[in-house]
Amino acid sequence: MQLELPLALAPVPTPMGTLRYIQLEREIVGYRLRRARRRSIGLVIGDDGLRVATPGHTPIAEVEAFIREKARWVLKKLSERRAAPKPPVVNWGDGTMIALLGTPVRIELMPGRCDISLEHGRLGIGLAPRAEPAALRKRGIAWFKDRARALFGERLALYAAGLGVPTPALALSNARTQWGVCRNDGHVRLNWRLIHLPLHLVDYVVAHELAHLREMNHSARFWAVVGDLYPDYQAARRELRDCTHRLPIL
Numbered sequence: 486m487q488l489e490l491p492l493a494l495a496p497v498p499t500p501m502g503t504l505r506y507i508q509l510e511r512e513i514v515g516y517r518l519r520r521a522r523r524r525s526i527g528l529v530i531g532d533d534g535l536r537v538a539t540p541g542h543t544p545i546a547e548v549e550a551f552i553r554e555k556a557r558w559v560l561k562k563l564s565e566r567r568a569a570p571k572p573p574v575v576n577w578g579d580g581t582m583i584a585l586l587g588t589p590v591r592i593e594l595m596p597g598r599c600d601i602s603l604e605h606g607r608l609g610i611g612l613a614p615r616a617e618p619a620a621l622r623k624r625g626i627a628w629f630k631d632r633a634r635a636l637f638g639e640r641l642a643l644y645a646a647g648l649g650v651p652t653p654a655l656a657l658s659n660a661r662t663q664w665g666v667c668r669n670d671g672h673v674r675l676n677w678r679l680i681h682l683p684l685h686l687v688d689y690v691v692a693h694e695l696a697h698l699r700e701m702n703h704s705a706r707f708w709a710v711v712g713d714l715y716p717d718y719q720a721a722r723r724e725l726r727d728c729t730h731r732l733p734i735l
């Protein structure tokens with residue numbers, strides 16, 4: 486029997502789509518419904534839970550019947566997400582360890598100085614005397630982003646040469662789960678958080694986004710281009726997937 490949902494769970498419009506609720510087995514599951522130009526209903530489990538994209542005018546009853554059909558899968562994925570280890574939140578201070586290209590770097594405060602320097606695995610951060618922890622965090626993040634911009638630029642140039650295309654314009658992104666995007670106009674955005682990961686994973690993402698300059702899809706032809714640029718891409722994809730939930734939150 487289909488239970489009536491409590492009135493408090495009426496649909497709520499949000500910028501990411503309408504937040505609605507559905508009962509699946511014994512759980513009430515919230516989902517965001519977005520109407521888009523597409524041919525079929527798509528379900529995705531993201532950090533924010535279940536997202537549903539439907540073709541323009543699909544009646545809500547049809548959408549919900551579809552979700553119920555996939556209830557098993559949805560509930561399994563949601564519980565996997567809940568059980569997944571939470572990313573470590575960095576507590577900025579003297580002695581904090583943060584990964585740079587897969588190797589931990591130790592943060593050292595240098596009160597009264599204004600430079601930042603990396604030496605022998607120590608990142609010395611100059612700060613005004615009695616600076617707030619927020620100021621340390623701000624300087625630290627800016628430093629990691631600068632590193633990311635410089636390194637990704639070099640790797641893009643290297644792999645672009647391998648592909649025989651001009652080096653595309655680079656921008657950094659800040660997404661939680663997306664590593665890179667290649668836009669139709671040839672701009673590449675890379676997630677600056679990749680700077681925490683080993684170089685070979687950065688290179689894989691760079692090769693992946695560049696390959697989109699040839700193929701704006703994930704077809705077999707696309708993967709062949711990736712394979713030419715980065716032969717061991719399958720292992721890198723797996724490794725990257727495992728890293729997603731372990732990236733520190735700075």
Ligand SMILES: [Zn+2]
Pocket residue numbers: 693697702703
């Ligand atoms: Zn892609």
